[in-house]
Amino acid sequence: MNAKQTILVTGGAGYVGSALVPRLLQQGWTVRVFDLFWYGERVFAEANDHPALQLVKADIRDQGVVRQACAGVEAVIHLACISNDPSFELNPQLGKSINLDAFPGLVQAAQAAGVRRFIYASSSSVYGIRPEPEVREDAPKTPLTDYSLFKLQCEEMLMAAADGGMTKIIVRPATLCGYAPRMRFDLTVNILTIQALVSGRIRILGGAQFRPNLNILDMVRAYELLLTAPPEKVQGIPFNVGYQNYSVAAIAQMVKQTLADEKIELDCVPSNDTRSYRINSDRIREQLGFAPRHSVEEAVHIIAEAYRQGRLAEPLTNPLYYNIKRMQQLGAR
Template identity: 55%
Template sequence: MPGSKFKNVLVIGGAGYVGSALVPSLLKKDYNVTVYDLYLYGDVFSNLKNKKNLTEIKADIRDKKKLFEASKNVDAIIHLACISNDPSYELNPALSKSINYDAFFNILEAAEKNDVKRFIYASTSSVYGVKKEKDITEKTVPEPLTDYSKYKLECEKVLLGREINGMERTILRSATVCGYAPRMRFDLTVNILTINALINKVIKIFGGKQLRPNINIQDVVRAYEIFLSAPRNKINREIFNVGYQNKTVEEIAYIVKNVIGGESITFEYVPTEDTRSYHINSDKIKKVLEFTPKYTIEGAIQSIVNAYNEGHINDGLNNPIYHNIKLMQKINLK
């Protein structure tokens, strides 16, 4: 039995990057997990078909009827689904809004009608925008720069502004996630620098001086598991930053080079319009929930190196399955 009263968990967007690491971990801890996802990136749980506590539903979150059915007998919802990252969002803003924001009301309605007890929402630290402050806490006023971040923040407001059958609600504002997962992404800072170094022996540094908070995907999994088991009085209607190492893009590039150990690896500096730069403070989750990150950027890089050397990555720089915007352009989702 899981160490939580919320045994039956619906993970919306569970076949994505974070979900592909989270779901197997929840299954090992004996949660009954239902994954609700379009599976655009393939059957990431093909090796888990014998798991009796795993249910998979291939469906769109804009389908209210299917959402309602999927939410029956569910104790907790972890909502990960979205058109993720700014370029993918901007490819089709109307489509992205329909998934990232409009469909959010469908999910809440399904949760309310099925008396779901706890709702955990995956937001992003990018809601803070560009900040001059040394430490960005949960009390810092968000100033999102893009529609992707703006609608993440709007969903937060909707979630915390309603009373929904006494449902417990909490929000995770994650730093940029890094490290290997079954549904891999190579459009995130640490990951893309690593795959460039492995394949081309050249690390493209877009800008370089922007400060970015990072979190190993294994720690993100741990955070969601803690949110499932934490007492109501500690997390209800609370927002938590979840980050660890705050580094500039240039500093991350040097870490990648050091971990791989390639003297032949060179740097290529590329101008960028991405001015996001911020240093998030994650003291609150440590104080309230006693959560301290255990895994590092270095460990994340090594996990990618290991997967690459073991043949688990197929054309990491060009294969659309690893790049959200490339896949969105390919499939033309409507």
Template identity: 40%
Template sequence: MNSKTVLVTGATGYKGTVLVPKLLAKGYRVIAIDTQWFGNFLQNHNNLTVIKGDVRDTHSIDLTNVDAVIHLASIANDPCGDLNPKLTWEVSALATMQLADKAKKTGIKQFIYASSGSVYGVKEEEQVTEDLSLEPISEYNKTKMVAERVLLSYTNDMAVQIVRPATVCGLSDRMRLDVSVNMLTMQALTNGKITVFGGAQVRPNIHIDDITDLYIYMLENPDKTSGVYNAGFENISILDIAKMVQAKINCEIEITPSNDPRCYRINSDKLLATGFKPNKNVESAIEEIISAFQAGQLKDEERYYNLKWMQKEVL
């Protein structure tokens, strides 16, 4: 077991709630910072310190004795980012810049950043690799791109590891039902019908267990994984995801027109070449959501939809 201390921002969010227990199980000490807008589902643990705080208050974040930062905090997804652009830039770009600067001054040697696979914008290429141009189209994507650029300027000071994840799917105690696989599965379970807007749009996907395992893999292999990495292993159209759900739940699929041009694919060969291997997929996410719902462990709740919840509780 190790005795490293890891600061995780956005630690009570969808990914953080899965990541933090994994870090604790491996013997890390974890300092978890989050506004807790969506609650706190982390269990108490001797090696866990949970701080209800805002990453924008960088001066109040104590980095003394911290060995590495895993920076997950941001205003997540396009609709939420567009809700209050000023907030989005402050949280997702400015706070990242200030935190990186503080990490450098404190002597922290490792900074892992959760960017987004959507920073490429809409690409025609079948293989969207890390060297393609970034042409973000939403406030969310733009802040991620700017934060990446800022962090890469610190590569002489610390190991900077940037992940561009696909759309995450699967179960978390702090669930999200506004991401494609989770949302379509829940629609089928609660309505017996899936509504697909358009359907031809392709989304890259990654299971929540794989993305959280990847952050730990990067934490433990800083030399092998410095730089920028795509992380998504299944590029699937929305309609095909709906059909995967339909194969497991008796439901109908209704297709309606869409004016959403966003079509994202990513290629993760660079990441696979480091030795990282995913263990799960979209199908396992669908199966796990169905099981949790049928066991009464998962309900269709308003707080699992970021946009609705932020409009109601935060802004």
């Protein structure tokens, strides 16, 4: 078993990390979270006091601290990022410095420290708009924004880096949904759900664009699996990880149906967000036996439960739930 080995999770105090880190601790890993903690330090609930949790409050652009943080680490899961288009565009220089420029230094630090596995959280947005009914990993990439372009360039840098005994894995997740202790309401399913719950009205931007979705619980399962999958099955391989591909209009309908006991109206407004794609995730199933178990509908139910239990304070306005608002509030640079 992996007991006591250390996993370094950069950006581990974000939406994904706040769900992933407690699970890794439960499984016996020591977890070192390297994060600026923009969304708070106590995002791991009871796991915050776990003896095997180490918090490093630092910037991945700080090479010296990054090198120290890689010491004694078995695997890196690299999540730290300005993690959507609008917050990236808020300050493109900042976005580039974190999402692209800091990347080679992190990979080199991991190699120098003898890290045996590096898992990079890329994005399925690297595909841009594709005509194929479902996009597989080897499809041409036409990233439409710098956020997506830099994800792709980091993938390329990771692949180009000498292996040196390090297993390199690329993950291209769908858009995530569902509840996590560090909540995000700037993701399609989550925002439509909270609008429905709070105001009884869902505002659909565009509607025809297809989006691949994945419940955050399955995202966590995928990272757990990729940490221990045999190197020969994952080395240098990009994996799409998605489940249900829906149009934005269909997501809105699904939210309305799932919350059938609420009175919900749908409003359609035009959008200039043209990203539209459906991903195919057969590779991770065929290669590693990974099948999603948690639906988008389940994500809607769980958010509704958290809201009704009062676990989501002022969800439409609280900057902690919206990356762009929080970065503006902090004056991030």
